[in-house]
Amino acid sequence: MSIVKSLDRGRRELVGTVHERVHQWTLRVSLAARVATLTTLAVALTLGSVSASVYLVVRAELVSNLDASIRDRAEQAVASGYTPSSITDRDADLLDVAGIEIFTLQGGAYLTSLTNSTEVDMTRAEEAVSLGQVPSSARTAIVDGVTYRVVAVPAGPGSALIMVQPMDSIQQTLDRLGLILVITTLAGMAVAGAAGWAVATNGLRPVRRLTRAAEHVARTQELQPIEVVGRDELARLTTSFNQMLLALDASQLQQRRLVADAGHELRTPLTSLRTNVELLTQSSQAGRPLRDEQAVEVMTDIRAQVEELTTLIGDLVELARDEPLHHDPEPMDLADVVAHAIDRVRLRAPALTFDVDLATWWVEGEPRALERAVTNLLDNAAKWSPPDGTVEVTLADGVVTVRDHGPGIAEADLPHVFERFYRSSEARTLPGSGLGLSIVRRAAERHGGTVEVQSEPGHGATFRMSVPGSNPSPAHTSASESSQ
Known part of the structure; x- marks a missing residue:
């Protein structure tokens, strides 16, 4: 019994050694050489089988x-x-x-x-x-x-x-026949090897072009598409590679724009903070402290700039998150998310009236991201609404609609309102980072939804954010609230 076990163990070790040697050979040899070798082996096996059959017959x-x-x-x-x-x-x-x-x-x-x-x-x-x-x-x-x-x-x-x-x-x-068959088999193997090498070399030319392009990108960081030749699978691979390069180029461009825009937006509050801090330092060093009302004014300005920096950094962090939706999203009622956002904004804009009509709509996603998106829409509406104005908020069939009765959005600004750091000429004098609506679009897209805006100058703006979901029950939960 021990002899049988020893033989079986030796056989497994031999097979493992052969597999290891084949694996190492595969790693060392180029793809073209492997194709040519496999072609030669296949032809050799075929011709050898045919020759043996002919000889025996x-x-x-x-x-x-x-x-x-x-x-x-x-x-x-x-x-x-x-x-x-x-x-x-x-x-x-x-x-x-x-x-x-x-x-x-x-x-x-x-x-x-x-x-x-x-x-x-x-x-x-x-x-x-x-x-x-x-x-x-x-x-x-x-x-x-x-x-x-x-x-x-x-x-x-x-x-x-x-x-x-x-x-x-x-x-x-039979000896002459065997010699002829051997010569024929060897000649066929040689022809098959040469043909396999030629086919593999020519067929892998697009792959080598892709390799050189990838090496060029890694070496120079230049994302230039390469020429597509033919319509076969390799041409499709080249097309996909070019699309990847274009996506990488667009991503790099967006990153550069984000860094440039963030630097521009951060410069103003940082300059104001540095000026106020230098003012406090110089007054203290000169032995002439500021009057109480001046100190209060400077500290209020510093506090406002710190809050603006905090908001801007939070928005930048939110936009910098590029991970997909969590693998285990949380089921929630979108109506509850909208209601919580309204409660938060109502505290910041107590003079406004919120006309609310919400219907139950169950979605799976991130409550924090959706509430942030709805809050940004409400903050935007509150910022542009007239004093003692009304903001209309509805939720029906998964579409959150926020309408204000402010001055509206100019036609030239409509295509850009969801871009990062975009601010119209009228908005530059108002607080904000220009990232709120970008975060809304990002949250909607991460949940498989969309966001759009309609506006007519002088008649307010209407934002609609749709989120896929379901309404399992026919009953609707509606609420109409108004507060002054």
């Missing part, structure tokens, strides 16, 4: 023809009343020239008709023929390095006529 056919020829002669000799003494010297010479020797098997002993006969041992096959158990027999015997074909036929009761003929001519034919 031809050999069997030649041996069968030789057996039939010897058997016909033996049967004719038996039919003509052959006896060992009936062979003349002339017949013996002819048989000797043809390489044929004749034996008779009688009483379990050989009787030869030629003086220089080859000693061929009797076997059970010839004995069965002499006993009449089989009609004939044929076998191959090797005597002194020479291959003979031995054929026996019945020659009477208890006897058999045996003819022995060398297979030199057949073996020469």
Whole structure:
């Protein structure tokens, strides 16, 4: 049992070693060389199988023809009343020239008709023929390095006529055939290897172009698309690679714009903070402290700038998050999210009236991101609404609609309101970072939704944010609130 286990363990180790060697060879050899090698092996296997089949079939056919020829002669000799003494010297010479020797098997002993006969041992096959158990027999015997074909036929009761003929001519034919088949197989392998290498080299040219392009991008950071040739799978791969380059280029452009815009937006509050801090420092060093009302004014300004910086940094962090939605989103009622956002904005704008009509709409997503998006829409509406104005908020079939009755948005500004840091000329004098509506669009897209705006100058603006979801119950939860 231990020997069997040792052999099995040795076999597994051998197989593992072979697999490891093949894996290492695969890693070292190029793809074109692997394709050419596999092509050569496939052709070699095919040609080898065909050559072996041809060789075996031809050999069997030649041996069968030789057996039939010897058997016909033996049967004719038996039919003509052959006896060992009936062979003349002339017949013996002819048989000797043809390489044929004749034996008779009688009483379990050989009787030869030629003086220089080859000693061929009797076997059970010839004995069965002499006993009449089989009609004939044929076998191959090797005597002194020479291959003979031995054929026996019945020659009477208890006897058999045996003819022995060398297979030199057949073996020469088979040797020539084997040589031809080997040469043909080797030539086919060489042609297949060359063809496989040529096909692999030409077929992988687009892959090499992609490799050079990727290396060029890694070396120079230049995201230039490469030329697409043909319409095959490699052309599709090239097209996909170009699309990836364009996406990377757009991402880099957005990052540069974000950094530039963030630097521009941060410069103003930082400059104001530095000015106020320097004012406080100089007044303290000069021994002339500010009056109470001046100190209060400076500290109020510093507090406002710090709040603006905090808001701006929070918005930048929110936009910098590029991860997809969580794998386990949380189910929620969007109506509750909108209601919480309204409560927060109402505290910041107590003079406004919020006309609310919410219907239950269940979604799966991030409550924090959705509430932030709705809050930004409400803050934007509150900022542009007139004093004591009304903001209309509705939720129906997954569409959150926020409408204000302010001055509206100019037609030239409508395509840009959701861009980062975009602020119209009228908005530059108002507080804000220009990132709120960008965060709204980002949150909607992360949840598979959209956001759009409609406005007519002088008649306010209407923002609609849609979020995919469902309403499992036919009942609607509606609320109409108004506060002054």
